[in-house]
Amino acid sequence: MLQHNDIRTLTSYRITILSAGLGLLALSLFLSIAFGSTKFTLPELFHFIFVDTEAVKHKIIMKIRLPRSITAGLVGSCLAMAGCLLQGIMRNPLASPNIIGVSSGAGLSAVVIFILFPGLYYLVTPIAFIGAFGTTLVVYTIAWKGGSSPLRLILSGIAISSFLSAGSNTLMIFYPDRVQNVIGFMVGSLSAITWQDVQGLWPYTLGGFILSNILADQLNILLLGDETAVSLGVKVEKVRLTFIFVASLLAAAAVSVVGLLGFVGLIVPHLARLIIGNNARFLIPGSAILGGIIVMLCDLIGRTIIRPLELPVGVIMSLLGAPFFLYLLRKGGMNSGGNKGKKRGKKIIEKGTANGHQS
């Protein structure tokens, strides 16, 4: 994959891929709306959306399917972009929204609401958002020591996450009767999504997309190492903080709506990198598109495969995503945002971990 030594052909290849991705995104959206307990063909969809607005099927499409599919797409994009930014700034392929505490923060907030204040369940989204974002800030503050080394960020993120998870687990053990409510959130689920969720989500997706694309070159320059970046006039700490800020807003917005779907943020950037390469100019939009496609399709599978039961999207993500990820890993061609590489296409995931070091 991506063996082009001449970058011009690579660039036109990348643009083709992005356009094809947009096409696939539209196709996924169509499939996601068309399939379910009731099936629609394309003309039917058109008919019930625009013409027959009184029918029950109009309500199914407009009130249930559409917001759910759009949310799935937005959530996938947000998490994938967040993972992409974090892997880039930390020059580490294992970085993901989970690593900076987003999931554990949102998780604990949700557990507290569902178990201790079930009457406030309607506040889960804003409170999980605050929990997720707040945890990231704590992780960053703790990792700060005259500068924020990627390694310290990751380690403090892991420590804080396990600390908060212990809190969640304790609560769930004390109140086993209320755990049922929490499970949907903990695995990531798209049932009961409304337009309100879409409205809460799209500004973050759009804002994050625009901002990270503007800053893409600085992300690229960071790949050259902190010292080179400083020499080129990049305010490394400021840029790193900005990206962490953007990534955690994106991830917090997504996670607070659908629950802990963090795996998307880890694997989608890798898949995207495999397809479109390392350059953030292409990798960020590529991840956004691919994340949207994958979450929409996983949700579609989850709600059709064992009808009338529904498997949460998070479960499908992991069931299908993990083996596929491992397959790609074995096949070769995986690397982080990081380092050199003469043996093209034969890179393994461990490589990037060695890049986190600062001499």
Place this chain on the structure above:
Amino acid sequence: MAIKAENLYLGYGDTLIVKDVSIDIPEGTFCSVIGPNGCGKSTLLKALSRNLPVSSGTVFINGKHLKNYDTKVLSRELAFLTQSPHIPDQFSVKDLVSYGRFPHTNWMGILKANDYERINWAMDITEITQFADRDLSSLSGGERQRVWIAMALAQEAEILLLDEPTTYLDISHQFHTLELIHKLNKEMNRTVLMVLHDLNQAARYSDYLYVMNNGRLHAQGVPDEIITEPILREVFSIDTKVIRDEDNDCPYFIPLGGVHNGQ
């Protein structure tokens, strides 16, 4: 003075690496820092390029206090080439060189016609134009080194700090790299401060040498004052025979044998 440092103390955490070092580098000179491993040469360069905070002492770049520089403004006056830059995959040579223009762009990072002129000029001078569209990681070590130098040139900084620019290169690439830096110094009046391990190369290309040992400035002077048998014995613990290379008008030493400490 392009670079002026007074009574610098530098270190990591509580460990002091560089102690009481003062240097004065006039514009347009070619200076090298030499010294044994761990003597603090690279640490000094890191501090001058603002990659390491100064523990105590002051640094002036073009007469202005280093602390008072905005990072982006500083990057228009001083370029630093680290010993081991990360080499990302799937970036074209031209992309990399164009990042050298980052100091001159606004926050949107959009390049203008003038920027492209500079990029082409930098690639031309370092003779990498034929690789412009190649993937950086497909180039050889010597070719890559030229790309990094081109990036620093596109930066249009008057001062070039280079940390062992010839390490990992074969002798021919070492020679071409140093010739290129020498040319930039003589023809474009770039001030060069470089860390070099090869003392004969340092003597040949530098106007002035700083010798560091155990974190302190041990000696400084023109190559003929520095590449001497006593200094090489004290600092590097080797017995040498120093001869004159009249063709290049510089001293040249031949190692004869090691010296045991304390003798």
